Amino acid sequence: MPYHGTKLLDAPRNDECAKLIEDGIRTRSLVILVGNCRVDYDGRASSTLTPGERLLIIKPDGSVLVHRPTGYEPVNWQPPGCLIASALTPEGELRMTAKRITPRETLTVYFNEVYYASLSALEDAGEFNLYVTESDMKKAVLLKPDLVETNFTPRSSERPVGDSGFMDVLGEDGDGNFLVVELKRTPAGPDAVLQLSRYVNALRTKVNKKVRGIILAPAIRREAHPLLAGAGLEFKAVSLRRCSEILRVTRDRKVTDFMKT
Amino acid sequence: MPYHGTKLLDAPRNDECAKLIEDGIRTRSLVILVGNCRVDYDGRASSTLTPGERLLIIKPDGSVLVHRPTGYEPVNWQPPGCLIASALTPEGELRMTAKRITPRETLTVYFNEVYYASLSALEDAGEFNLYVTESDMKKAVLLKPDLVETNFTPRSSERPVGDSGFMDVLGEDGDGNFLVVELKRTPAGPDAVLQLSRYVNALRTKVNKKVRGIILAPAIRREAHPLLAGAGLEFKAVSLRRCSEILRVTRDRKVTDFMKT
DNA sequence: CCTTTCAGTTAGTTA
DNA sequence: TAACTAAGTGAAAGG
Numbered sequence: 407m408p409y410h411g412t413k414l415l416d417a418p419r420n421d422e423c424a425k426l427i428e429d430g431i432r433t434r435s436l437v438i439l440v441g442n443c444r445v446d447y448d449g450r451a452s453s454t455l456t457p458g459e460r461l462l463i464i465k466p467d468g469s470v471l472v473h474r475p476t477g478y479e480p481v482n483w484q485p486p487g488c489l490i491a492s493a494l495t496p497e498g499e500l501r502m503t504a505k506r507i508t509p510r511e512t513l514t515v516y517f518n519e520v521y522y523a524s525l526s527a528l529e530d531a532g533e534f535n536l537y538v539t540e541s542d543m544k545k546a547v548l549l550k551p552d553l554v555e556t557n558f559t560p561r562s563s564e565r566p567v568g569d570s571g572f573m574d575v576l577g578e579d580g581d582g583n584f585l586v587v588e589l590k591r592t593p594a595g596p597d598a599v600l601q602l603s604r605y606v607n608a609l610r611t612k613v614n615k616k617v618r619g620i621i622l623a624p625a626i627r628r629e630a631h632p633l634l635a636g637a638g639l640e641f642k643a644v645s646l647r648r649c650s651e652i653l654r655v656t657r658d659r660k661v662t663d664f665m666k667t
Numbered sequence: 668m669p670y671h672g673t674k675l676l677d678a679p680r681n682d683e684c685a686k687l688i689e690d691g692i693r694t695r696s697l698v699i700l701v702g703n704c705r706v707d708y709d710g711r712a713s714s715t716l717t718p719g720e721r722l723l724i725i726k727p728d729g730s731v732l733v734h735r736p737t738g739y740e741p742v743n744w745q746p747p748g749c750l751i752a753s754a755l756t757p758e759g760e761l762r763m764t765a766k767r768i769t770p771r772e773t774l775t776v777y778f779n780e781v782y783y784a785s786l787s788a789l790e791d792a793g794e795f796n797l798y799v800t801e802s803d804m805k806k807a808v809l810l811k812p813d814l815v816e817t818n819f820t821p822r823s824s825e826r827p828v829g830d831s832g833f834m835d836v837l838g839e840d841g842d843g844n845f846l847v848v849e850l851k852r853t854p855a856g857p858d859a860v861l862q863l864s865r866y867v868n869a870l871r872t873k874v875n876k877k878v879r880g881i882i883l884a885p886a887i888r889r890e891a892h893p894l895l896a897g898a899g900l901e902f903k904a905v906s907l908r909r910c911s912e913i914l915r916v917t918r919d920r921k922v923t924d925f926m927k928t
Numbered sequence: 929c930c931t932t933t934c935a936g937t938t939a940g941t942t943a
Numbered sequence: 944t945a946a947c948t949a950a951g952t953g954a955a956a957g958g
Contacts, residue, residue: 412701412782414677436722436736438699440673440787450951451797451852452911458793461697461724467737475697475789476728478746478938485739485953508929511951521673522785526701528736532719536936538712591712591936629946650713711936739953746938772936797951852951890931 411435411527415520420500423520427464427492427502434466435527441520445472445482449511455481462502462515464490466528470504470513484513537653538646543589546649547575547622553644553652554587554622555579576609583616584609590623591646598623599633606639672696672788676781681761684781688725688753688763695727696788700763702781706733706743710772716742723763723776725751727789731765731774745774798914799907801835804850807910808836808883814905814913815848815883816840837870844877845870851884852907859884860894867900 413429415422423439430437439462445455455472460481463471470484488506495501500517538546551558557580575587586609588594588602598621606619620640634641674690676683684700691698700723706716716733721742724732731745749767756762761778799807812819818841836848847870849855849863859882867880881901895902 414675414783416675436701438701438722440697440699440785440789444793447951451799451907453795453797453951455795456793458791459787459789460791461699461787461789463722463734465734465736465738469737469739471734471739473724473726473732474791474793475726476730476747477726478730478732478744479950479952481795483739483951485951486737509951521787522675524701524783526720526722526782528701528720528722530719530721530735530737532705532717532735534714534716534742536712536714627946646712708936714936740935740937744936746936770936801949888931 413525415523418520418523420498420517420520421494423500423517423523424492424494426523426525427490430464430466430525431490433525433527435525436466437464438462438524438526439517439520440522442518443472444516444518446514446516447482447511449506450509453482457518459521462517464502464504468504470502472513472515482513482515484511488513538591538649542653543591543622543644543646543649544574546652547587547589550652551577553648554585554620554642558585579618581616583618584613586617586619588619588621590621592623593625593627594621594623594630594641595627596630596633599630599637599639602639603633603637606637674786676784679781679784681759681778681781682755684761684778684784685753685755687784687786688751691725691727691786692751694786694788696786697727698725699723699785699787700725700778700781701783702778704733704776704778706777707775708743708772710767711770714743718779720782723778725763725765729765731763733774733776743774743776745772749774799852799910801850801852803914804852804883804905804907804910805835807913808848808850811913812838814909815846815881815903819846840879842877844879845874847878847880849880849882851882853884854886854888855882855884855891855902856888857891857894860891860898860900863900864894864898867898 427437442457442459444457447453461473467486468488468490469486471480472482474481484504484506488504490504492502502515504513547553548560551560558577560575560577562576574589577585579585586605588598590598602619602621606617610617620642622642622644624645625643626641688698703718703720705718708714722734728747729749729751730747732741733743735742745765745767749765751765753763763776765774808814809821812821819838821836821838823837835850838846840846847866849859851859863880863882867878871878881903883903883905885906886904887902
C-alpha cells in the first residue's frame with residue numbers, strides 16, 4: 407500500500423477497476439469510483455437510471471451508495487451486509503453487483519468509463535455523541551427542575567400509568583399538586599396534547615389530589631392551541647440549546663470533580 | 668482541467684485542500700476528501716464526532732455528507748442549499764463549514780490530514796424511473812381489471828368519499844355491486860384495513876346497493892387478519908412483478924404503435 | 929427473525 | 944411557505 411492504506415487510480419481502465427473492487431472487498435477497504443454509469447435495481451421495487459456521471463461508494467461492511475451530483479439521498483443504494491462482485495461485461499463495461507438476501511434485492515452498476523478510482527483502508531474508532539434527544543431533555547429537567555417552573559420537584563419519571571403508556575416526568579408543584587410533564591424535542595402538536603391528556607386523566611382517576619399537566623417543547627404548533635386550552639393543560643417553551651447547556655455544565659462539573667480527586 | 672473535469676490530489680497539504688474546496692464551489696463541482704477528521708454539528712440538535720478516518724462529500728448543490736466506513740447513512744450531513752467555506756485553522760488543520768439558514772444549523776469538519784482529495788465537474792442528465800409505486804399499481808389495475816377479479820369494471824379512481832379521504836379504485840363486480848379497491852405496495856397491515864373500512868362504510872351510507880371492499884397487496888400481515896374478517900372485507904395477493912409486467916407490456920405496445928406510424 | 933418506534937429523518941405534493 | 948405523507952425509508956430496541 408503506497409500511502410495511508412490508500413490506492414489511487416487516475417483514469418483507470420475498466421479491468422483495473424474490477425480488480426480494485428475485488429481488492430477492496432478482500433482487504434475490507436472503502437472503494438470509490440467516479441465516472442459515467444447506468445444503474446439497475448430490483449427488489450422491493452425496481453428502478454433504472456440511464457447513463458450519467460456519478461459517484462459510487464462501496465463500503466467495507468457491504469453497503470453501497472450511488473450518488474448523483476445533487477441531493478442528500480443516494481439515487482440508488484444497498485444497505486450493509488450484501489455480497490459484492492465486479493466483472494467486465496462482454497462489451498468491456500465495468501459491472502458491479504451488490505446482492506442482498508432478506509429481502510432479496512440486487513443492485514447493478516454499469517460503468518462506461520471511470521474517471522478515477524480509489525481504495526482506502528479506513529480506521530474509524532471515533533465516538534459519536536448526539537445532543538439533545540428527549541432523553542437528554544429529561545436529564546436536563548431532572549438536573550434543573552426550574553426548567554418546568556420554580557419550586558417544581560420531580561418525584562418519579564417514566565411512571566407507568568395503567569395501559570395508557572408512560573409519562574415523561576411526574577412531580578409536584580410548589581403547592582403540592584401533581585404536575586405531569588410531557589417532553590417534546592420538536593414543536594408540540596395535537597398528538598402531544600392528547601398524549602399528555604391521557605396521562606393526566608389516568609392519574610386523576612387514581613389520586614385524590616389536583617393534577618396539572620404541562621408540555622415542555624421548543625414551541626407549540628398552532629393547531630394544538632384549542633386542544634390545550636380545552637383540556638386545561640399548560641405549555642412552556644424550552645430551547646434545546648438551554649437543555650444542552652445544562653447538560654454540558656453538568657458534564658464539565660463532573661470533569662472538574664474528577665480532576666480534583 | 669487535466670481529465671474529464673477531474674482533478675486528483677494524492678496526499679495533499681491541508682492548504683491545497685482548502686483551495687480545492689473553494690475551487691469546487693466556484694466551478695459547481697463535486698469535491699471529495701478522504702482522511703482523518705473530527706466533526707461538530709449544531710442546529711436542530713447538536714453532535715460531536717471524535718477523530719477517525721472518513722469520507723467527506725461536498726456536492727455542487729451545497730449538500731454535504733460525512734461517511735464513516737460503515738453504514739448506509741452519513742454520520743453527519745447538511746441538506747442541499749447551504750453555504751460552504753473552507754480555511755486553515757491557526758493549528759494548520761483544514762476546516763470546512765457548511766451553514767444553513769431555516770433552520771439555522773452549522774456543520775464543521777476539521778481535517779487533521781487528508782489522504783487524497785478530488786474535484787469533479789459531473790454532468791448527470793440521466794433519467795431515473797422507479798417501478799412499482801402505488802400509482803403504478805393503480806395504472807396496472809385500470810389497464811387490467813382482472814387483477815382484482817374477473818369481470819371487475821373500474822368506474823372511477825381517487826373518488827372523494829366525504830371527508831374520509833380518497834379511495835384508490837372504485838368499480839363494479841360481475842353482479843353489479845360496488846367494489847372498493849385499496850392498493851398497497853407493501854404487505855397490508857391493520858392500517859390498510861381500517862382505511863378501506865372507512866371508505867366502504869362512507870360509501871354504504873350514500874348508496875342503496877351492496878358495497879364490497881378488497882385490499883390488493885403483495886401480502887397481508889398476520890395482525891390484519893381479524894380486522895379484515897371482522898369488517899367483512901376481502902384480500903387478494905398481487906405481486907409487484909405482475910404489475911410491473913403489465914405496465915411494461917403496455918409501454919412496449921405504445922412503442923410498437925409508435926413505430927408503426 | 930419479526931415488530932415497533934424514531935429520525936438533525938429527506939423528499940415530494942398540495943393548499 | 945407551511946402542512947401532510949410516503950420512503951426500495953434506515954437504524955435501534957425489544958420480544
